[in-house]
Amino acid sequence: MTPFAFGVVSTGERDRRAWLDLARKAEGFGYGALYVTDHVHQPLAPFPALAAAAAVTERLRLGPRVLNLAIRNTTLTAHELTALDVLSDGRAELGIGAGWLRDDALATGGRLAPPGSRVQRLVDAFGALDGLLRGEPVDGGEPFRTVQRPRPPITIGGAGPRLLTFAAQHADLVSITGASPTGDGLDEADLSPERLDEKVGWIRRAAGARAARPPLNHVVWECMVTPRPAQLLDAYAAAMGVAATRVQELPALLIGSVEQVAETLLARRERWGLTSVAIPAQALEQFAPVIARLS
Secondary structure (H helix, E strand, O other): OOOOEEEEEEOOOOOHHHHHHHHHHHHHOOOOEEEEOOOOOOOOOHHHHHHHHHHOOOOOEEEEOOEEHHHOOHHHHHHHHHHHHHHOOOOEOEEEEOOOOHHHHHHOOOOOOOHHHHHHHHHHHHHHHHHHHOOOOOOOOOOOOOOOOOOOOEEEEEOOHHHHHHHHHHOOEEEEOOOOOOOOOOOHHHHOHHHHHHHHHHHHHHOOOOOOOOOEEEOOOEEEEOOOOHHHHHHHHHHHOOOHHHHHHOOOEEEEOHHHHHHHHHHHHHHHOEEEEEEEHHHHHHHHHHHHHHO
């Protein structure tokens, strides 16, 4: 059975000391990776934050999860990721997505393009990113890399059939999320277990010809590990209009005791093959016993 890989996802803390402390804690608690999201209004931009984290850690893998390619230049993205890989001594990862939040598009002087256009931009950019990160020259000039290293792993995040199919065929890791038809929030219906069954089916069929299927991750939006989870589960159930047992089934949520969360992750690995688990930074300490139990 494929072992779990655990990571922490953060928007970045609001001051230097708190951010570096978070990076040190993540490494100390046994997480394998630290990721930073990519939204214009979050406290820290991904690449400077990750470079700072590299300076105070030794083994954590570091990367954006995931960059919004709808508002980013492909060549500059490869340049920044290569710099992070050098500064972290080969610990960088690249996560890319098509972009989904309307505010990010507006804040950078554009508009939220239709989903098909955003997916096409990612598909078109992938080959260039892959080549530049392998050390290919930039427009006939010098490559970014001066020291030969393996190409950093690339994660592709997405929700729809076209992007998940492409990710299954090309990415080193596939991160599955819910759709956002309006660009203002996620479609709750797209986060159901039954919908994830369908998405994993697309991925498995598309990855069938690959020598090794890419590991799978499902984005966890809320993680709460507590010895007495009943009140939390009831509150979520009431807000969502479903039974508490249904709340525990939703792949975007992880709520329960250490034992319950560990059992949930084992069940998700069995049903969907989800072996990459990245939890929100707010749950870093409370989730740590789950890592110890499943390692």
